Amino acid sequence: MELPLLHLALVGTPNSGKTSLFNALTGSRQKVANYPGVTVERKEGFFVTPLGRQVSVVDLPGTYSLRGRSPDEEITRDFVLGKASGETAPDLVLCVADSTNLRLTIRLLLELKRTGRPMVLVLNMFDIATRRGITVDAERLAKELGVPVVTSIAVRKGGTADLLTLTDEISAKLAAEPQENNWHALSVAELRATQREADRIISDCVSLPASPDTWTARIDAVVLHPVGGLIVLAAILFVMFQAVFAWAQPLMELLNSGFDALGEFVHATLPAGLLQSFLQNGVISGVGSVIVFLPQIIIIFLFILLLEDFGYMARAAFLMDRIMGGAGLHGRAFIPLLSSFACAIPGIMATRVIDNKRDRLTTILIAPLMTCSARIPVYTLIISAFIPARDVWGFINLQGLVMFGLYAAGIASALAVSFLIKFFMLRDYAPAPFMLELPDYKMPQLKSIAIGVYTRAKMFLHRAGTTIFSMMVLIWFLASFPQPPAGATEPAIDFSLAAIIGKALAPLLAPVGFNWQIAVALIPGMAAREVAVAALGTVYAIEGGKEAAEQIGQVLATKWSLATALSMLAWYIFAPQCASTLAVIRRETGSWTWMAVTFAYMLVLAYAASLVTYNVAVALGAG
Amino acid sequence: MTDTNDTRSQMPLGLAQRGYTGIIQHLSAGGAGSALSDIELESRLIELGFVEGARVEVLHEGLVGRDPIAVRVDNITIAVRRREAMAIIVA
Ligand SMILES: Nc1nc2c(ncn2[C@@H]2O[C@H](COP(=O)(O)OP(=O)(O)OP(=O)(O)O)[C@@H](O)[C@H]2O)c(=O)[nH]1
Ligand SMILES: [Mg+2]
Numbered sequence: 064m065e066l067p068l069l070h071l072a073l074v075g076t077p078n079s080g081k082t083s084l085f086n087a088l089t090g091s092r093q094k095v096a097n098y099p100g101v102t103v104e105r106k107e108g109f110f111v112t113p114l115g116r117q118v119s120v121v122d123l124p125g126t127y128s129l130r131g132r133s134p135d136e137e138i139t140r141d142f143v144l145g146k147a148s149g150e151t152a153p154d155l156v157l158c159v160a161d162s163t164n165l166r167l168t169i170r171l172l173l174e175l176k177r178t179g180r181p182m183v184l185v186l187n188m189f190d191i192a193t194r195r196g197i198t199v200d201a202e203r204l205a206k207e208l209g210v211p212v213v214t215s216i217a218v219r220k221g222g223t224a225d226l227l228t229l230t231d232e233i234s235a236k237l238a239a240e241p242q243e244n245n246w247h248a249l250s251v252a253e254l255r256a257t258q259r260e261a262d263r264i265i266s267d268c269v270s271l272p273a274s275p276d277t278w279t280a281r282i283d284a285v286v287l288h289p290v291g292g293l294i295v296l297a298a299i300l301f302v303m304f305q306a307v308f309a310w311a312q313p314l315m316e317l318l319n320s321g322f323d324a325l326g327e328f329v330h331a332t333l334p335a336g337l338l339q340s341f342l343q344n345g346v347i348s349g350v351g352s353v354i355v356f357l358p359q360i361i362i363i364f365l366f367i368l369l370l371e372d373f374g375y376m377a378r379a380a381f382l383m384d385r386i387m388g389g390a391g392l393h394g395r396a397f398i399p400l401l402s403s404f405a406c407a408i409p410g411i412m413a414t415r416v417i418d419n420k421r422d423r424l425t426t427i428l429i430a431p432l433m434t435c436s437a438r439i440p441v442y443t444l445i446i447s448a449f450i451p452a453r454d455v456w457g458f459i460n461l462q463g464l465v466m467f468g469l470y471a472a473g474i475a476s477a478l479a480v481s482f483l484i485k486f487f488m489l490r491d492y493a494p495a496p497f498m499l500e501l502p503d504y505k506m507p508q509l510k511s512i513a514i515g516v517y518t519r520a521k522m523f524l525h526r527a528g529t530t531i532f533s534m535m536v537l538i539w540f541l542a543s544f545p546q547p548p549a550g551a552t553e554p555a556i557d558f559s560l561a562a563i564i565g566k567a568l569a570p571l572l573a574p575v576g577f578n579w580q581i582a583v584a585l586i587p588g589m590a591a592r593e594v595a596v597a598a599l600g601t602v603y604a605i606e607g608g609k610e611a612a613e614q615i616g617q618v619l620a621t622k623w624s625l626a627t628a629l630s631m632l633a634w635y636i637f638a639p640q641c642a643s644t645l646a647v648i649r650r651e652t653g654s655w656t657w658m659a660v661t662f663a664y665m666l667v668l669a670y671a672a673s674l675v676t677y678n679v680a681v682a683l684g685a686g
Numbered sequence: 687m688t689d690t691n692d693t694r695s696q697m698p699l700g701l702a703q704r705g706y707t708g709i710i711q712h713l714s715a716g717g718a719g720s721a722l723s724d725i726e727l728e729s730r731l732i733e734l735g736f737v738e739g740a741r742v743e744v745l746h747e748g749l750v751g752r753d754p755i756a757v758r759v760d761n762i763t764i765a766v767r768r769r770e771a772m773a774i775i776v777a
Contacts, residue, residue: 127733132726164762166735251728258737271761279763280745287746287756381765385750394754394767419721495721496770497754498734501763 069118069234070151074143074175075159076167077101077125078502080187083217083511084159085122088227092514094409096371097505098398099125100416103135105142114231121153124415127167129174130248133418143178144246154237155230156182162192162199162214163276163503165269169261172208174249179242182210183233185226189214191505196272204268218508279503283378292382299375303366304470305463307439311358318358319614322351337543344604345539346532352600352615353527353593356440360523361516363436367405368515372507376401377499384497390478391485393422394497400426400477403433404470405519407644411651419495425484427651428661431644432477432637434470436523437592441635442469444596448616449628472636476668526591534587534594535601541583542605556606575634575673576627576681580606588640595640626680633676639665699742699757700772707743708776710736718773727773735759736774 073081077099086093089108094101106122123142124135131140138147145152158175160168165186172184186192186199205212213229216222249257286292326347333339370376380397387397395417403410410430417423434442443466450462541561547553556562564586565579572582580602588595600615607618619628639645639662649658680686696711700718713731715724722730736742736759745763746756754767 128729130729166760166762167733170733249729251725251732254729254732255737258732258735262737262739283746283756283763289747289749289752293749377765381746381754381756382748384754384765384767385748388767389750496727496730497765497767498730498770499765500734501756501765 066116069116069155070153071118071120072142072153072156073120073122073159074139074156075125076127076171078500079125079159079161079168080217081125081159082122084185084187084215084223085120087217087223088120092518093122095511097374097502098371098376099500100398100413103412103415105138112227112231116231116234118230128171128249129246133416135415143180152180154181155233156180157185158182159185159187162186162189163195163197165265166261169264170258173257173261177246179244181233181237183229184208184210184212186212186214187217190216190219195276198270200268207264207268276503282504286378287381296379296382301467303363304467305460307359307362307466309460309463311362314358315355318355322347322355323614340543340605341539344601345535348604348615349535349538349597349601350527350532353440353531353597354524356443357520357523359439359443360436361520363439364405364516364519368512369507372505372512374502374504377501380499381501390482391425392481393417393419393426393495395499396422396426400430400433403430403435406435407431407433408647411647422495424652424657425481427648428484429477429480431639431661431665432473432480434473437641438635440593440596442466442632444616445628445632448620449625469632469636476636530591531594531597534590535597538587538598538601542602554606561602575670576630576677581631590642592635592640625685626677629680630673630677633672634669637665637669637672694777696775696777698772699774699776700768702744702776704744704747710738710740710742711775711777712738713773714775715773718770720770720773727770731773734764735762742776
């Protein structure tokens with residue numbers, strides 16, 4: 064008889080390496096980073112033990128207790144207690160501890176024991192503990208706690224061997240009869256007593272070295288210095304945006320000329336006609352114009368992932384706390400907002416670590432204002448076309464500086480909106496507390512960085528191949544049909560549906576300096592921001608006629624005024640042009656209203672910002 | 687406020703300067719003025735390891751109002767705002 068699937072759950076304090084362990088056991092690629100609160104969802108994976116037992120393991124958000132005070136902690140509590148809908152409690156709970164920091168986990172474990180679930184204490188990060196000279200009497204610890212104890216190194220090959228063996232041993236003799244669940248939310252006195260008990264056990268079983276991690280102390284002396292720290296933070300962001308331009312340029316040019324050559328090849332080999340136009344104008348000029356931004360996307364993610372895995376994120380949150388608090392934001396809003404630089408969707412999901420509902424809502428509402436990576440193609444395209452690539456003060460790339468400015472504008476407007484929300488809606492409202500563990504720095508794991516970058520690049524190309532491609536087909540179709548009547552003298556595109564739609568919308572957008580081509584590009588741009596770039600590529604390619612093998616950037620430089628370009632940049636700081644973000648806002652707030660509110664307020668801001676930018680620019684002679 | 691005992695005088699951690707080291711005497715959420723209820727604040731502080739007898743050291747402070755502070759509690763570092771740290775009485 065085949066044994067039933069064994070259900071394991073990974074529970075532990077935040078940042079103890081649960082997800083690393085999950086990835087090691089199941090071969091998954093869930094996100095790992097060195098700050099508390101990375102995992103906010105439950106994820107299931109499967110593996111087979113050395114003795115052939117089929118196992119399902121569930122990775123859960125980290126938590127300090129089972130009280131469930133924020134949405135992510137509730138997920139963990141409900142799963143462990145078997146309250147999650149359609150789930151039974153796990154057969155075996157793996158309580159994952161950071162071996163260098165056992166106090167909080169042992170207290171959590173004592174609390175978990177009350178649930179009556181069979182349990183194992185996994186002393187993870189044992190490599191770091193060993194290096195620091197921490198010794199743990201595992202046998203004694205197991206006896207004191209009444210649960211098996213095993214060491215593990217989740218990030219090293221074979222580092223989970225002991226855990227696998229132990230799982231086999233335990234699963235063979237798991238008691239069939241259900242144990243009693245005596246858990247109830249601990250009172251302050253019980254909590255205190257439990258922590259005392261944990262401290263006593265630790266002092267009996269663990270010997271700590273005299274000196275703590277000196278590297279972390281040395282780095283923090285600079286990075287958390289009241290003034291120096293802010294300078295370091297600004298410098299890091301600054302270098303990041305300079306790098307996006309400086310490092311990506313050669314690769315981008317390579318991709319660009321590749322697509323050009325491909326376009327010419329198609330032009331030369333295929334007979335003139337619809338197929339040639341579709342491939343050259345729709346696919347290559349459209350989708351290609353987005354794909355050339357892959358190097359930029361990779362560079363920005365490389366920076367973010369390195370900072371995350373190194374352990375800098377929690378420090379940045381510390382430095383920004385007062386500024387964010389002044390704008391009425393919860394202390395834990397920083398990391399979700401920072402993740403939104405990559406994409407607002409994981410950022411909005413990460414707000415689950417915020418315990419207070421109103422604070423969480425505010426953070427969700429402003430997350431889309433952070434400059435996500437989908438804006439990079441739009442920004443870069445326009446900046447490269449209109450801003451000269453010269454150095455200011457000898458060493459700062461002007462294009463990088465403008466990019467930095469756009470990011471800063473996004474951040475400033477997010478803070479401003481949050482401030483207004485607080486001012487008008489939540490006046491009576493005291494600031495929520497900020498309490499965050501600052502983890503020790505860790506050498507970034509090459510493998511997890513590589514996987515992270517790879518995943519992001521794949522996602523980007525996948526979008527280019529699906530969403531962007533299908534939008535491009537649509538745009539190409541709209542821009543090509545109906546065909547002009549025989550003998551028409553105007554450009555063919557003037558007869559197309561795209562021109563008809565664009566020109567109908569143009570009066571609405573004329574005050575902000577947008578022409579009908581932009582109006583057309585903005586509509587499919589609702590699906591995803593990069594689509595606007597691709598759409599402009601296609602529209603101008605078709606309009607330019609068959610011989611035009613120019614890059615979209617060069618075309619824009621001749622067709623748009625500087626004022627229009629700046630207005631477009633301003634538009635994209637705010638515009639709510641991402642259907643998936645709106646869908647996630649709907650899901651996470653559980654309300655259509657908040658989705659509509661986000662859409663409306665961002666649209667209004669976008670229009671207003673463009674209006675001001677355009678008119679100021681025209682007044683200054685850039686029209 | 688002076689203390690006549692031979693021990694150091696008690697004070698809230700929220701008033702401590704950078705470099706201060708001391709031992710937690712007790713928690714008293716009542717006067718802290720946090721947005722959290724007293725019970726909630728005490729629970730959270732204990733969950734982060736702020737219990738009686740723990741050794742604390744103020745490692746870093748922020749720029750504006752020297753807030754928040756980074757506190758070493760035994761062998762981990764926790765960032766808290768001074769407002770919440772007012773509930774931690776040290777000596
Ligand atoms: N040296 C070493 N580093 C580890 C080990 N396990 C995890 N890490 C690192 O510890 C950090 C946290 O790991 P995660 O797996 O994200 O931790 P988590 O428990 O899932 O965190 P949350 O989801 O925030 O609760 C990452 O930087 C990992 O690379 C280990 O055994 N040894
Ligand atoms: Mg995790």
